[in-house]
Amino acid sequence: MTVEEADMRSSSRGDLRALSRWISAIGILPVLLTVLILGMCIIDPRFSGVANVTNILRNASVLAIVAFGQALVLIAGGFDLSVGAIVALASEIAAVTMRWAGTAFPEQDALIIALGVGAALGTGILVGLVNGICVAVLRISGFIATLGSMSVTLGIALIITNGIPVYGLPQSFITQFGRARWFEFPSAAYVAIAILLVLAFVQRRTVLGRYLYAIGGNSEAAIVSGISTRRYQIAAYVISGLLAAVTGLLLTALVGSGQASFGGDLMMLQSIAAAVIGGVSLHGGVGRFGMVALSAIFLSILSNALNLLRVDSRIQPIFIGVILICAVALDEIRRRRTVHD
Template structure:
């Protein structure tokens, strides 16, 4: 039996390792979540209000979508710092295309909306493809490449808008995508659930998911096993770009305008934090998107709780930083125990 066939029969996730640090991190996550929810509900009467719950779930959905793409890149051993800038670029491209088509075509709205959404997703695809090709073919560090594309992408967004919000999109797009609710919940939540379930299936049941684990776990062994490294590395960055673009489109529908300031550094940092807190190893090869989604919910609830409790906004990043340091420390502890065995 060939090595490639062996990879196709079982996940390439590390087996027989000491995952104590990772198990502690994932096990602490629901406990911390319950503590924050219980504590905030006692201290603030607004926390359990329906409107606040809906707002939390909506914002958690946006973060979870981006974090799923970020997690796939990190599992493969990379980084994507450009996701926040892609959110803004997709917002601008979607709004500008819709506004231009609405003026030139005059309808129907469905055609304008579909073409605008495709253009927005296409911008994310293009940035992800560029990142992936630079990493896989030019052998440039993903950190360096995406740092550069983050700056360039943000610059393109500002250049297209001159910093002015873009209006003129069909009202049906804003009403049916940004503000429509089903069973009392925004459409964005259902889209996020669909993406999380799809990516969980990809990780567990497809060759792509198993090969991504193999690449992140030991790229040299993956090469010897016949895994097409370049194709799958590019695939992870493309996924990250498209997911970030989809969030840009959803945010554009929510706020009713295309803005070059959507996303930004905060969303990029939060996506990495959600991945790390959710058990994704910064060294690659380990991580599940469903746990990352729970971490995204935790971070959103924590941010909401700090706002309701009137914690100074300048102090709030300290909490996020401390949690990230703890998660990375637990991951490193697990690695050291594994190497000492």
């Protein structure tokens, strides 16, 4: 081997190490997202159209909001399988309340909408509170507790209207909120950004944020330190239920009706996928909401790309499942390396 060849190989190895360090610093998700966007722009010009981009942003925003709540529970060392059912129940409660209020208080849209929104948010808080009490006070596994509440909540949603969509919402709620675009961005995007900013502040600047990470990282150490773990675990589940209810309201306003078909298993799976792919550890104590938002955008773009490429809808969940398994595997590898180090 000549000196020049040795220098070239050494330079190549140095470039690979530099690339590896760069990817480790920013994470693999932004790289995959960039490749996906550039690839779809080349393959299908429809992808970069205004209507399609608006649709992607709206779907990503709705997914991000429910995933934020899921991420918060995961960071605290828990698990919430009930988010999809809460989305469905909150949607129907909002629609039923608005339809009743429309009869009781005709032509008073502001009051009608306020009552519907309050009822939906109250529903999410109530289910989240029940989840939190079961996990923190009764010491039931988060997986089992929320699996049971998911079944109960979805069953109630189906009983209320027998699975029939509920119409009769104020037109202003639909046109001026659900389907509105402000400065060419869908209204859901502004709601998601506002929630992201609030959660980022909570994560970095408040006692709640610091304690949730401490509880998820090592609950026994948190208890020894004098942290009231029950209170903060309950708070995590309540916030998760509240954000799932917000998602239900956004979907209700977008479609113009309350439906039990909203949420369900798919929403639950996607929220977990968005959180885990975004770097939230299933072991608790690790995760950033900004990366969860980026993960929601990635999953929404992937779903949109598969639709544009006319991939069978029955096959599409396979992609999400494979990506989720890979993300969990990477999380486990990172955890083991941290333990060994």
